[in-house]
Amino acid sequence: MCGIIGIIGSSDVAKEIHTGLLVIQHRGQDSCGIVTSDREQLYVEKGPGLVSEFFNDGKLALLKGNMGVGHVRYPTVGSNSLRDSQPLITGHPSMGMAHNGNIVNYSELYDYLTKQERKVISGCDAEIILKLLATEILELTLDYKLDPKTIFTALESVMGRVNGSYSVAAVVSRNGLLGFRDPHGIRPMVFGKKEVDGETRYAFASESVALDVMDYKVIKDLEPGEAIFIDEDLNVTSKIIKQGKKAHCFFEWIYFARPDSVIENKGVYQVRLNLGRELARLWVENDFEADITTPVPDSGRTAASTFSTETNARYREALLKNRYVGRTFIMPTNEIRKDMIKLKLNPIIRETRGKSIALIDDSIVRGNTSRQIIDLLKKAGAKEVHFFSTAPPLKYPCYYGIDFSTHGELIASNKAVSEIEKDIGADSLTYQTIEGLKRAVGLEGNICTACLTGEYPTEVGKYKENLEKTRACERSEE
C-alpha cells in the first residue's frame, strides 16, 4: 500500500506535492519522493523515512517546473531500500511515475521487458509499468511530443499485459500529467481542480483528504480502467481504456484510508459507523453482555462509538495510544511489530479493573497484535474481554498490495473461529459477516472480497505459488 499525488499547472508544484504527501503519510512510511518537470528535464528527490524528515526547503527548491508526482512508500514486492523508492524515472520518453498497488504477473512482465532489451533495475513493480508504457509509446512514435491518442493507445497495450492492482500518476516531460487506474479499480484514486489567481491547477491523489487539504475540489474518482491526461496547456482528455468488474478494496474503508476521506462517494468515517452498527446487530442476536465498549485506537474508534450506542455498553477509551509510534501493521517484521505494540498502547487501569469489555478492532491478520492487547487488558484487571472485528475473517492472501500475501501469516486461513478465540485469549470472538460488510460499505457489493472468499478479481491461479514464495523469501531477508 502506498500513497500518490500528481499535480500540473502549479507554480508551487513541489511545495503542493509535499503538502499532499504529508496528508497521506499514513499510507507508507518506508520512503518518500517527488519528481517534477519543466520544459528542460526531470528533477528527482527521494529517500528513506518520513516526508517531514526527508524533505527540507533546500530539497524542495531543487524541484523545478509546474508539474510533478510524489509518492510515499510501503514495501510490498521488492526490498526495503532506496533503490525501490518512488517515483521512478525513465529517459526515452522522459517520464517519472508513482504507483500504488501490486502486479500479480511481475515475473512474466520482467521476462518480457528483458526480451525487449529494457533493463529493470529496481525490484519494484512501478518500474515494470513505467518501462512497459515507455516501450509501447516508442513502438508508436519517436516524436518527443505526444498526443493523448498515442498515450491512450500505448496504455491499452499496458493494461492488456498487466495483471494486478494499480493506480498511477506520471509526469511526461514536455507533455503533461497522466493518471490511470486498473480495470477493476482495486486501489483508490481521485481527480481534482483548483483556481488560484487565474491559474488553473489539476491534481490526482490516492485519497480525497489530500485534495481537501490542498484546497482542490474533488471532481471525481477515476473510473476503473480510466486514464486522464492533462497536457501542458491544461487541456484535459480522458478515456476508459479497459474495464472489468468493479472490485474496490474494502480494506481502504476498514483500516487504511483516513476517516476524513471519501472513496467512491462513500465516506470512510460513515462506513466505519455502519460497521459498528452491524457488529451491534450480532451482539444483540447473540445476547452478549459487557460493562464497557473500548476501541483499539485509532481504527476501531469510529465503529466502537456506534456499537456502544446500539448496545448500551458504555463507551470508554480504556487503551491509550502513544501518537509518536508508527502504525504497527505496516512495520516490516513481527519482531519490530511486537516491540511497537508495547510502546504504542497502554491500558487505563481504573477503566479496566473488574470490567467485562467489548473490544472493537478493525481486523485480525496474524493474531499477534490482538493477543497482546487482550493480554494487556487482562493484566490491567479486565474480568472478560469480548473481541469484535469490523472485518470478516481474513482467510486468503492479498496479491494486490496489502501486506498479507502468504497463507501462513493469516490466523484465519486454517483455524476455526473458536480456535482463534482461544489462541488470542479472548472470552469470545465475533467477526463481521461478509453481508454486514457489504451493507456497511454500500456500492451494491462492488468491492473486492478476495481475502475473505478466495475469489480474486483477476487471474491469480498460476502466479500464487511464485508470489507467496517471493514474499516469504523477502520476509526471511528482512
Ligand code: SF4
Ligand atoms: S484481497 Fe482483500 S486486501 Fe487485497 S485488495 Fe482485495 S479486499 Fe483488499
